[in-house]
Amino acid sequence: MKVNMAQFPRRVVQYAAGLVVMAMGVVLMKRVDLGISPITAVPAAISAITPFSLGNMTIFLHALCVVGQILIVRRVTLKSILTMLVGVPFGYIIDGLMLLFDPGTLGIAMRILLLVVGLALSGLGVQLVVGSDLMLPAPDELSHTISQVYQKKLSNVKIISDAIYVAVAVAVDLIFSRRVFTVGIGTVLSVLLVGRFVGWFAALFPKLTMPPFWQRP
Numbered sequence: 001m002k003v004n005m006a007q008f009p010r011r012v013v014q015y016a017a018g019l020v021v022m023a024m025g026v027v028l029m030k031r032v033d034l035g036i037s038p039i040t041a042v043p044a045a046i047s048a049i050t051p052f053s054l055g056n057m058t059i060f061l062h063a064l065c066v067v068g069q070i071l072i073v074r075r076v077t078l079k080s081i082l083t084m085l086v087g088v089p090f091g092y093i094i095d096g097l098m099l100l101f102d103p104g105t106l107g108i109a110m111r112i113l114l115l116v117v118g119l120a121l122s123g124l125g126v127q128l129v130v131g132s133d134l135m136l137p138a139p140d141e142l143s144h145t146i147s148q149v150y151q152k153k154l155s156n157v158k159i160i161s162d163a164i165y166v167a168v169a170v171a172v173d174l175i176f177s178r179r180v181f182t183v184g185i186g187t188v189l190s191v192l193l194v195g196r197f198v199g200w201f202a203a204l205f206p207k208l209t210m211p212p213f214w215q216r217p
Contacts, residue, residue: 035184123197
């Protein structure tokens with residue numbers, strides 16, 4: 001697979017900015033405690049019952065997804081290696097922002113407002129990352145790989161994968177805490193709204209979408 005090196009420095013800067021913005025969205029949703037996105041639900045549920053931080057468990061989930069991608073395509077690619085490497089700073093960014101942002105005691109109205117801000121930041125971060133066309137976050141890259149290899153609609157694969165993440169998080173919550181606290185209204189809104197925010201930001205800022213980086217020979 002060939003690569004298009006045009007505007008490469010800008011791609012890297014935009015991608016890095018996207019990771020930071022996505023991490024901000026994750027942290028806001030986690031801190032307001034109204035439910036987190038499906039992809040982050042499993043790391044959040046496990047981090048709540050172990051000594052490992054949300055960032056560490058996010059890195060672990062990304063590593064598992066990359067391994068899954070490699071097993072499906074039956075080879076290690078440059079893209080899979082880069083996706084694995086990118087998951088590490090993303091996890092550390094999440095942990096750093098978790099230390100910086102402590103909302104204290106907030107009323108329900110402010111928590112809902114911050115939840116919406118977190119959803120919007122998640123959508124903007126996704127658009128920055130997708131628009132740079134370097135690599136998707138590992139869970140999304142795995143869904144994309146499954147869609148391509150098994151010729152399934154990406155939307156259907158995404159729905160099933162999100163459902164699995166939510167089911168696992170709920171199971172962990174119930175088994176170890178006897179209550180569901182990771183999944184909530186924020187999880188539902190994440191499924192319904194983040195994609196819409198991505199579309200809105202793509203329409204508002206068309207220059208965020210760059211020419212394809214990965215090109216087949």
